[in-house]
Amino acid sequence: MVDIRDVPEADIDRALELAYLVFHDRPEKEGRDRHHALLVACDRIGAYDGDVLVGFMAAHDFRLSVPGADPRCPGLTFVCVAPTHRRRGVLTGMMSEMLRRATAAGSPLAALWASEAAIYGRFGFGGATTGVTIEIDSTRPLALRIDPDRRPLQLVDPADAPAVIGPYHEAARRVRAGRPTRSAERWREEWLAEQDEEDDELSPPRIITLGDPDEPIAGYVLYRTKPAGEGGSARAHTGLVRVDELEADTPAVAAALWECLAALDLTHKVCAWGRPVDDPLLHFAADRDQVRVTAQYPALWLRLIDVGAALTARSWAAPVDVVLEVHDVRLPANAGRFRLRAGPDGATYEHADAAADLALDVRELAACYLGGTRVGDLVAAGLVREHAPGAAAALDAALRTPVLPHTADEF
Template sequence: MLDIREVPEADIDRALELAYLVFHDRPGKEGRARHHEMLRHCVRIGAYDGGRVVGFMAAHDFRLSVPGADLPCPGLTFVSVAPTHRRRGVLTALMGEMMRRATSAGSPIAALWASESAIYGRFGYGGATQGATIEIDSSRPLALRIEADRRPLRMVDPEDAVAVVGPYHEAARATRAGRPARTGWRWTEEWLTEEDEEDDELSPPRIIALGDPGEPVAGYVLYRTKPESTGAAAGPDRTPGLVRVYELEADTPAVAAALWECVASLDLTGRVHAWGRPADDPLLHFAADRDQVRVTGAFPALWLRLVDVAAALTARSWAAPVELVLELTDARLPANAGLFRLKAGPGGAAYEPAAGRAPDLTLDVRELAACYLGGTRAVELVAAALVVEHTPGAAATSTRS
């Protein structure tokens, strides 16, 4: 019989070995040390079979930006089940324990980035934000439809990044839902490590900020570079030098234009790759040549779980008045299921049982999670037959809010 319990610090390396087995990974000494240190700061849940760790799940202690608020939100990571114990309820048990702990800690939501998106819907997670992979052919100057901000650009030493761009990142979180807060430790140990964990050919991190000297930065870009592939190993066609953009934040489209223009003009490079950009990135509109700036991938980015629906709906802000009766299903957390009346607006929100009322919308907690941050519109889910609209216009009303 499996024993679901907290993983002590002494078992972290055993849990990591399981994760490396499951994800077919083989990090070096520094990567292992970084993972170990990361997990020391996480909630850790394990499934034990006779003393062996056969399932593992950890959760970062995040705060996540949601419309008008910032909520505690465990961020799941290293979700692993041994090949010998698949389809035996291990993941279900781990998820159940993690949700129980989130409820006890007063976290109304939980989130993750999914390595396999087919897994998490059955646990009530919905794709709450949409991401895009953007590639720029930078073998020629980046063509823009707007004038770039011409204030000075400056390099920021990674050692100064937390002080220089950390506050800017924190302020920018409030402008877009679905972004976790970042501690100084997370900056240095995840974003600013000397080597990229997935590609050791990439340079150390580089940061360029825009703004007049002595003034707060108006935007920044965090990137790494890779030189052109040459020689016999590269084959008959050389691969041009690469700029990999990890993060680009800007006060205005003009600032963003200046930063994109900068990374697209770096010497000895011919392409820019940016993964996980917002699906509505302004670059896709102000780029003058969409053959030069292409979306090469689109995917659900952050997956969200509403652990306590009432607390989640009443904690966020609502831009416009809405009053709906929701018929909600939740196979994992029955307390969320039933008929509820949501009445919300700029002044606040109330969510209460509405037994005997006719529903305006019928949906599962997964679909509600997908709509919660505004990344998915309820009308799209009605069109996909995932939400049932009993009252005409109800889905559009919820989308406006």
């Protein structure tokens, strides 16, 4: 009999050993220490077979930017089940306990990054944001269709970065939905760690800001570099600039930062792994053979724990009045027929006896919640049933956001 219960701080190292086993990982001491420090601050759920830890799940205490709001949203991480206990309901038990705790805490949402996309839909999670990887051939100057901002660029000491760029990141987080809060500890242990967790050949983090002296910064980029490898070796490669984050007030500021990155000496490629689909670079780059999208993937997965609270918390771009028939096998309180009346002045969500205009599973509603997935596309895919013509288009217009939701905060 597997028992689902809290994982005490004394068992964090056991939990990490289980995670490393499941994810086929073996971090060095610095990485292990970083993981341990992060998990100390997390809510931790374990599955115990007697005294043996056979499943583990942790949750960061985040808030998530949604249109017009910033609700509590636990960020699930280190979700794993021992290979000896797969297909025995361990993950279901831990997920049920997480949903129970989030409901009790009044969190309308939960989020995660999925290591395997096929797993989490059955628990009501939907892919709510999409990321792209952009590569720039920097063997020649970056060709641009707009003039870059020529205000000064400045290198920032990583030790000073949270104070210099942290407030800017917080302001940018509220403009684009889908971004979790970033504590000082996450800045230090994740974004600004001396050694990159995935590639020990990468440099320590580098930060460049743009703006006039004694004025607030107008943008920044956080990146790491890798020197060129020796020809013919197993690790032969050209010099690389890996962009972890780039934020800018205007397209001209972004152009200046991208231009700077592409001009770094002894490098030949810029790779930005986590960029939004609507990144302005893809429009103001003059040569799309030089600037290419090399991958596109689901990023943040979202779960609506309290559908009514989630829908009434966010802002709405246009009026909509629809009856939704929502299916949710994990949280029955969400299931049923509800009338959503929403618009720029707010929203109400109440039980309804009228016929449904749209019928959908809670995972599809989660995918559309931030405005990153169109309801109409899910109707076309056969995943949402439209009983009233025009209902999907009306809901899409109300859910629309000025920029697409996006985050590079992988956790």
